[in-house]
Amino acid sequence: MSQAYDKLFKTCAAERLPIWECPSFVFTIMGLVTIAVMMVTYFISRVYLSVELVAIAVIGSSMIFLVLSYSVSNGIQRLGRAKRRAEFEKAKTEAIIKYLSDGLIMLDSCCRVALVNPRAQEYLGVKEDSVLGIDVRKEISDQDKKQFFKVAHWCPTNHERIPNKVFVEEFALLKPVKRFIKVQTSTVQDDEDKIIGFIKVLHDITRDKELDEIKSDFISIASHQLKTPLSTIKWNLEVLNKQQLGELGAEQIKILEQAIGANEEMIEVVRDLLDVSKIEQGRVKPEFTRGSLPQIIDKIFSHYEPLAEKHNIELKKSLPEHDIKFSFDPEAIKLVITNLVDNAIKYTPGHGRVEIRLSYEPANNPSEAIVEVIDTGVGIPKEEQAKLFTKFYRGKNITQMNTKGTGLGLYIAKNIVDLHGGKLAVSSVTKKGTTFKLSLPLELTKTN
């Protein structure tokens, strides 16, 4: 009974129609009223034989009918509008799918092809009806459809979950036109989180790939064209500075040293820019070998000792008694620590202290190597600390100090540390000093 009732009012409920406008309800009432009126009329005509009473009953029932008819016509109109709206929505969805600039493939919950929009047909060189209903995980021998099934192949099994609900792949297509596409597969779920299918969006990334190539060409040209004159200046200034070609006066030496300094800064800018481009193109891949951090720290320490002395800064290092060798990219990590030490010395005024400290933690069963670079320098204001690792960012207090820098060093360092699955953190108090803490896992948890 209740099922029949549900069915009776389902459409009305879906459209939020009041019960007095719901045709199925109203027609039922009208039927009942008709029967009731007929019975009453019959009863009156037999018992009272009164024409007036019959007339009143007929007029009364007609009025009830009139009201109900008005009500039901409203309901019918609204249902009609809802139907047209649903049809319009359907047409709209179909048009969107049809004219979408991206390719679209829909699979049902059993990974069978349910829809291939015209753009996807164009990209993959297939007709929709030739692949409809086929499970995408099947091996297909038909040459014409091979490419389609290679692209559409990924479909999670019942228990598999898509990480973050989107799975991304890239493909190089050869036919009908050479192009690169990115395919994003996401799960479609109903209101109760039940998987009802999968959607694959095919995005043409040929232009992006071309731009990448242009960018990488630019980098190689820039690296050569900019570095060649810079190295020419560097080496020739060095020859002059050694006074092999004749002695120089004090003023000349001063000018020459300024020129050498400026040239080194320029070299650093070019190097940083090239590093950033490499990072952004995902071309930086750490070369993991078993290495030793104390050796690297020793090298950096001896490199910076003269500079620290010149600036009247006490440079200290503290290394653990026992070394642990582990897998990391020594060149890249050296760059990171060098960067931290360089900054520490740069932003610590005279009579200050800079310490490089290495430890393995936790002490009883180490899982991480911790390198801390602690200075007693100008510090970084709290509100600026979050922006520290972003590209081209330089602290307000240090730009006022007129210390040169590109604002790229920490961005590069952070990226290198991320590629190692490590962490780079900062704690700082203005005018007291800064501590950078670099943690590297002793066991590589992710493959790069």
Added chain:
Amino acid sequence: MAKKRVLIIEDETALLYALNAELSTANFEVLTSADGREGLEQMKKKEPDFVVLDIWLPTMNGLEILAARDKDPKLKKIPVLVVSNSGSDKTIKEVKQFGVVDYLVKTDHSLEEITKKIKEIVTS
């Protein structure tokens, strides 16, 4: 002791000049070439004790010179230090396959460091 002979193959004349000045002062006999093909010929004829080689060169690039050296047992004995600004990972990898002394990026190293490196190899 006879002066050790160093051949510099480098097309950038200003760089060639600086390297020449530095190495001559460090008591080397310096030969120079600003052209790839001519540099290889000099390598064959003059039998230097050491070669400083650039990568981007006219007529024949550094990698081609290294490939030619690889096929000639006599040339293969001459230690080569590659000094270039073409710092792409691919080039570095290719160069290192030829068994060179080192690959140095010009902007990252001073003349003094380069001379030190050559001295270490030549006198060992």
